[in-house]
Amino acid sequence: MSISFKLTPKFYMRLSMVLALLIWLIVSLIDVLQLLAVRSGVDLGISREIPILLYDFFYVFIIIYYRLRIKEEDGGNFVDLLWRVFATGLVTTIISLGFKLFYSSIGDSALGQNEFLRIFTHGVNTAVISIFLISTFTVWKKLILYQKSRRLVVYWNAFEALVIASIFFNITGFTLRESLVFQIVFILMAIMAIVLSGNLKWVAYLNFKQKWKAILLIVLITIYVFYFFAELYVPPSESAAWLNSIDNLFIITLFTFLLFYSVFSLLVILFNLPTSSVFERKMEEAINFQRLSQSIQTGETEEQIFDILLTSSMNAVYADAGWIEVSNEETSTQFINRNISRESINKIKEQIFSSRSRTVMKNPLSNSNSETDRVLVTLKRSNFKSVFVVPLTVQNKVSGFMYLLNEVSDGFNKEMINIINTFASQASVSIENFKLMGEAISNERYKEELDIAKRVQRALLPEVLDHDESFSIHAFTIAAAEVGGDYYDTFKLSDHKFAIVIGDVSGKGTSAAFHMSQMKGIFQSLAQMDLPADEFLFRANKALSQCLERTSFITLTYFILDTKSKKLEFSRAGHCPTLYYDKSKKAAEYFQNKGLGLGILRNDGFRKFIHVNELEFEKDDILVLYTDGISEATNAKGEEFGFDRMKTLLEKNAHYDPVMIQKIFISKLYEFCGTKDLNDDYTMVVIKFD
Numbered sequence: 001m002s003i004s005f006k007l008t009p010k011f012y013m014r015l016s017m018v019l020a021l022l023i024w025l026i027v028s029l030i031d032v033l034q035l036l037a038v039r040s041g042v043d044l045g046i047s048r049e050i051p052i053l054l055y056d057f058f059y060v061f062i063i064i065y066y067r068l069r070i071k072e073e074d075g076g077n078f079v080d081l082l083w084r085v086f087a088t089g090l091v092t093t094i095i096s097l098g099f100k101l102f103y104s105s106i107g108d109s110a111l112g113q114n115e116f117l118r119i120f121t122h123g124v125n126t127a128v129i130s131i132f133l134i135s136t137f138t139v140w141k142k143l144i145l146y147q148k149s150r151r152l153v154v155y156w157n158a159f160e161a162l163v164i165a166s167i168f169f170n171i172t173g174f175t176l177r178e179s180l181v182f183q184i185v186f187i188l189m190a191i192m193a194i195v196l197s198g199n200l201k202w203v204a205y206l207n208f209k210q211k212w213k214a215i216l217l218i219v220l221i222t223i224y225v226f227y228f229f230a231e232l233y234v235p236p237s238e239s240a241a242w243l244n245s246i247d248n249l250f251i252i253t254l255f256t257f258l259l260f261y262s263v264f265s266l267l268v269i270l271f272n273l274p275t276s277s278v279f280e281r282k283m284e285e286a287i288n289f290q291r292l293s294q295s296i297q298t299g300e301t302e303e304q305i306f307d308i309l310l311t312s313s314m315n316a317v318y319a320d321a322g323w324i325e326v327s328n329e330e331t332s333t334q335f336i337n338r339n340i341s342r343e344s345i346n347k348i349k350e351q352i353f354s355s356r357s358r359t360v361m362k363n364p365l366s367n368s369n370s371e372t373d374r375v376l377v378t379l380k381r382s383n384f385k386s387v388f389v390v391p392l393t394v395q396n397k398v399s400g401f402m403y404l405l406n407e408v409s410d411g412f413n414k415e416m417i418n419i420i421n422t423f424a425s426q427a428s429v430s431i432e433n434f435k436l437m438g439e440a441i442s443n444e445r446y447k448e449e450l451d452i453a454k455r456v457q458r459a460l461l462p463e464v465l466d467h468d469e470s471f472s473i474h475a476f477t478i479a480a481a482e483v484g485g486d487y488y489d490t491f492k493l494s495d496h497k498f499a500i501v502i503g504d505v506s507g508k509g510t511s512a513a514f515h516m517s518q519m520k521g522i523f524q525s526l527a528q529m530d531l532p533a534d535e536f537l538f539r540a541n542k543a544l545s546q547c548l549e550r551t552s553f554i555t556l557t558y559f560i561l562d563t564k565s566k567k568l569e570f571s572r573a574g575h576c577p578t579l580y581y582d583k584s585k586k587a588a589e590y591f592q593n594k595g596l597g598l599g600i601l602r603n604d605g606f607r608k609f610i611h612v613n614e615l616e617f618e619k620d621d622i623l624v625l626y627t628d629g630i631s632e633a634t635n636a637k638g639e640e641f642g643f644d645r646m647k648t649l650l651e652k653n654a655h656y657d658p659v660m661i662q663k664i665f666i667s668k669l670y671e672f673c674g675t676k677d678l679n680d681d682y683t684m685v686v687i688k689f690d
Contacts, residue, residue: 013068020061023323026124035115049171055166060252062131063164066138072624078143078202079210082217089224092132096125103293129228135256136221137163140261146202147532159192162256169249176246186249186256195258197264201643203272211269218269229255302326306336306392309427310402315337316423317416319404321384322502326392326400340405344382348405352387361417372398374421379407386411390424394432415528422524429460429517460520466490466498470563471690473500474658476666477683485512486627486683487519489554491527496564498529499536502625502685503556504575511552518547519554532573533558533571534610537598541573545602553599557625566689567622568615573598577632579646580615581622581654588622588650590643622654622661625688629680637672645672658686 030051033096038043099121111117145156165190174182206214233246246252306324314322323337323345326458337345357378375389384405392400402424406412412420427576464472467490475488493499501523505512522543526536536558543555553574561568574597577590596609623645633641646665662684667680 009068013065016061016068017065020058020065023054023058023061024127027051027058028120030054030363031119032116035119040670043550052170053168056129056170056250058127059134059167060164062134063138066135070138072144078146078206079213080427081139081142082214082221085139085221086130086224088135088216089221092128093224093227095128099125125231125348129232130251132224132228133251133258136258140258143265144196144199152199155192156196159196160191162189162192163250163253166249166253170247174247174249176252182249189249189253189569190260192258193253193260197257197260200265200268203268208273209576211273211596215266215269218262218266222259222266225255225259226233226264253469262451270511293555303336305427306400309423310336310338313402313404313423316419317388317404317412319354319411320407321405322403324392324400324402345403348379348382348384348387348403351379351381352389352403355379362571376412376417376418383407383454385409386421388412389423390420392673393428398573414682417526422521425460433514433611446656461487462489466492468496468498468563469690470496470566471561471687473685473687474657475663475683475685476662477681479681480546480679485516487516488625488683488685489520489523491524492535493527493530493560496562497530498561498563500522500559500561500625500687501556502575502627504627504629504681504683505553506551506553506555509550515548515552515554517576518544519556532612533560533569534607534612537571537573537595537610538607541602541606548599553597555597555628557595559623560688561687566617568617570615571595571610571612573610574600576626576628577643579624579626579643579650581624582655583618583620583622586651586654588647589656590647618690620654622650622658622687623685624650624661624665625685625687627681627683629682630669630684632680633669633673633682635680641669641672658688659690660688 030046034046041490102121141156141160145152148156155220168186169185171184172179172181176182176186203211203214232251306326310322310324313319321337321339323335323340325335335342335345352375355377357380359376361374361376372391372393374391377387377389379385379387385408386406388404388406390402390404391398392402402420404412404420461475461477465475467473473490475486477484477486479486487501487503487505489501491499503516503519505515505519519540522540526539526543531539537556540556540558548554554573556573557570557575557578558573559570570591570593572578572591572593572595574595577592579588579590591613593611594609594615595611596606600673601609626646631641631643633644645668649668650661651659651666656664665684666682
């Protein structure tokens with residue numbers, strides 16, 4: 001019977017550590033033998049280069065061990081990585097201080113003067129410090145290459161190759177003070193270390209609490225680096241001549257690189273502390289938007305919805321004060337105010353009406369009604385210097401105004417204005433849905449009122465889809481009921497980068513429509529952060545889990561389109577597989593990437609169900625995004641329209657533009673079904689790359 005033996009990474013890890021330990025013992029033995037030889041006046045005939053070369057291989061095997069170990073570990077938690085560096089340094093420091101305490105306690109005794117003992121303790125001290133330096137170097141590599149680019153990988157590989165090559169530089173016998181070659185090579189590697197130390201993208205993913213932990217750990221790691229450097233290179237006496245002892249290019253380069261990256265990390269984290277609160281506030285904006293979206297479902301009154309709107313808006317834009325005034329059917333005025341008195345409100349309103357320092361912004365959901373325009377006014381005779389006035393539209397009528405005040409001039413930037421517009425629009429939708437439902441129950445005019453809600457929901461879908469000259473895009477949607485749960489949208493991330501989303505809420509009718517509006521708010525809030533596709537799905541699931549009913553979920557596919565690099569990054573959350581036509585192959589296929597619907601798994605375990613795919617596209621390639629209402633549409637015989645029929649249709653009509661492709665699809669769909677009475681919502685987005 002034969003026994004198979006598989007060489008796993010763990011085997012190589014253990015082997016490299018055993019070889020490193022064995023080499024260290026051999027070097028220590030050689031040192032002892034050389035000491036005995038000196039005392040006995042005997043020449044062992046061992047070349048100076050042999051113990052140096054052996055110690056160099058000790059470094060090599062330690063590097064191999066930690067390279068394999070870092071691949072085995074999950075490096076997603078940056079604080080845990082820093083904690084491991086700290087723990088390794090703590091153990092090394094305890095060993096080093098332990099030797100110092102030991103020699104201090106035995107003083108000038110015979111044991112304290114024993115040269116063999118000193119050789120052993122010095123060897124242990126040097127070895128554990130070297131292990132700390134190499135292990136920290138490997139962790140720093142993990143942090144630097146987080147969200148790596150091709151250029152960064154090439155640059156790091158060049159630096160790492162030089163570092164590894166420098167291990168054997170000590171065979172030359174050059175020292176830092178005496179050798180120009182040593183100095184030039186060291187300066188070159190120090191410059192490369194400085195450049196690499198600027199790669200700190202991982203810092204942005206720490207929250208406020210994690211950043212404080214990271215600051216503490218990095219400060220302690222920096223202290224370790226200084227202490228270990230002093231242990232190796234600064235003798236208690238003759239400290240002014242410490243440069244003479246620096247003859248190991250590898251070790252001094254590690255010290256330099258670790259110090260640079262520690263200091264850079266510390267400074268960047270300190271400077272990014274304010275952004276942590278901003279980032280967390282963005283998440284709060286998404287949650288506040290959800291509160292507005294679900295307020296009608298939780299039984300909130302109209303006054304409570306306006307109260308949520310004012311509180312959420314003030315928090316989102318750091319407003320110092322604000323109020324909402326709403327006129328009801330009896331023409332009386334209802335006030336909701338924060339941090340401002342009624343007397344001050346009247347004085348500020350007089351200034352608003354008479355001020356000439358105003359900026360008028362058109363309401364994106366209104367074509368011509370000037371009453372719905374947003375107004376930004378600069379105040380002069382008040383403690384408040386700027387005010388933003390937002391009309392509140394309910395059932396296509398202005399029913400009130402929200403006033404947000406700031407104590408500084410130009411206190412509302414473009415991003416703040418967009419957020420408030422989104423909040424106000426969603427509050428208006430919530431109020432309108434609240435009124436519609438009430439009127440439908442009391443007056444039995446459910447269908448008429450839902451027609452209004454349909455128009456409002458339609459306004460939530462973009463009339464113009466973001467794109468540039470590199471691709472054309474066209475969308476089509478129709479609901480099976482008065483309102484539906486299908487959703488699509490685009491967002492321009494930069495001049496050449498776009499986010500595209502298509503989704504389908506479980507169920508039909510008003511419940512699906514409400515959840516669709518929640519998804520729009522979450523998309524608009526998260527898209528502004530320019531997150532990777534997997535992080536977008538994770539945060540969207542976390543946000544939706546707080547507002548979706550237990551029986552509801554949302555399927556979705558999120559795309560990030562980069563027209564400059566001609567790359568498409570996407571993640572699927574249980575949605576229909578995307579249909580893609582490859583012009584070079586003249587054939588269509590479905591992306592079969594996996595994914596779990598949003599709201600099904602409502603904890604952090606959802607992350608492992610997210611898969612990111614990347615695709616490079618070329619001219620005349622086509623993407624067809626759709627909801628299951630199209631693929632699962634049935635005819636009188638119960639046959640589904642199906643994926644094969646859609647694939648064939650696209651291959652035959654790929655030479656048309658997106659508008660014609662969509663019309664052909666829907667025409668063939670109606671022809672297949674034999675009726676235009678829908679069993680489910682139909683939504684399709686067609687993208688063709690130019």
